[in-house]
Amino acid sequence: MDKRGGICSGGSGSSGETEVRKGPWTMxxxxxxxxxxxxxxxxxxxxxxxxxGLKRTGKSCRLRxxxxxxxxxxxxxxxxxxQLIIMELHAKWGNRWSKIAKHLPGRTDNEIKNFWRTRIQKYIKQTDVAATATSSVGSQSSEINDHAASTSAHNVFCAQDQAMDTYSPTTTSYQHTNMEFNYGNYSAPVAPVTTAATTADYPVPMTVDDQTGENYWGMDDIWSSMHLLNGN
DNA sequence: AATGACATCAACCGCCTAAAT
DNA sequence: CATTTAGGCGGTTGATGTCAT
Incomplete structure (x- = not known):
């Protein structure tokens, strides 16, 4: 059941040293x-x-x-x-996340996909319920993931976009570590913004957990380590 | 303060396709 | 041409954080 944080013997398993790490990446x-x-x-x-020397699959490395x-x-x-671009492109192409991502520089297909599923789809569902309550058309599917749904949702969503309480540019609900950097021209990452951003604008960056030693770091931690490694 | 429900997101899985052999 | 391998993509899951009760 736990598909994370384990070491699995890979493939043949005959050698025993082809163990593959799974789960969250460590610093x-x-x-x-x-x-x-x-x-x-x-x-x-x-x-x-x-x-x-990573005990990870190529796929995992690529994804990370x-x-x-x-x-x-x-x-x-x-x-x-x-948001607007996502809505429009999704209406055009459907769940072609990587294709959509290509039109949003710096955004990943995974991020867009998650955004769609957690925000837009939820919103569509709500408006869909409201729509079916007022009309007898009936929804073709509760799984709203097709072009038509997104197209119809587009108008509603965009019209009410600014008032959408689940999204606010100032009170982001993203848990990401914001970062802006380049290899050659590294600038300090922005402090991570958590869902608690409404009360605490910039909590301290994540650090390595005392007990597990894993998964509690910010990108600035990583990058300062990188600079130490590279001697600059 | 405890806890249950919900939201978010990182990461895995399985499938498909293209390239290599 | 058939088979194998690797990469890419979309779907799904599970951990974790937040909010509401």
Whole structure:
């Protein structure tokens, strides 16, 4: 049941040393991956994973890099403009998240997908319920994930977008660590904004947990470590 | 203060496709 | 041409944080 944080014997399992780590990435793993890619570039992920000494699958490394560690990943709240683009492109293409993501620089397909599922789809559902309450048309499906639904939702959603209480540019509910940086021109990451942002604008960055030693760090921690490693 | 419900997001899984052999 | 392998994509899950009671 626990698909995270474990070590699984991989594939054949005959050797016993092809164990594969799963679950959340540790700071050390992130550092290794960032450092390796900074020096060797990305691609050929299986080889990369092995060469870097990571007990991860190539897929896992790729995902981690593309969705989280990549320098140009934009984190933080989706802007109203981005919402609009997502709505429009989804109406056009449906759940082609990677395709949609290409039109939103710095956004990942995973992020857009999550945004859609958690925010927009929920909102569509609400408006759908309201619509069916007032008309007898009836919803074709409670699983609202098709073009028509998003198209119809588009108008409603955009019209009421600014008033949508689940989204606010000033009171972001994203739990990401905001970061803006480049390899060559690193600027200090913005402090992470949590769902508690309404009461605490910028909580202290995550740090390594005393007990587990895992998964409680901010990108600034990672990057300061990187700078230590690289001696700058 | 405890706890249950809900929301969010990172990460895994399975499938598909393209490239390599 | 058939098979294998790797990468990419979309769907789904589970951990965790927040809010409401």
């Amino acid at each position: 050390e793993e992130d550092l290794i991956l960032i450092n390796y890619i900074a020096n060797h570039g990305d691609g050929v992920w299986n080889t990369l994973a092995k060469s870097a 890099w593309l969705n989280y560690l990549r320098p140009d990943v934009r984190r933080g709240n989706i802007t109203p403009e981005e």
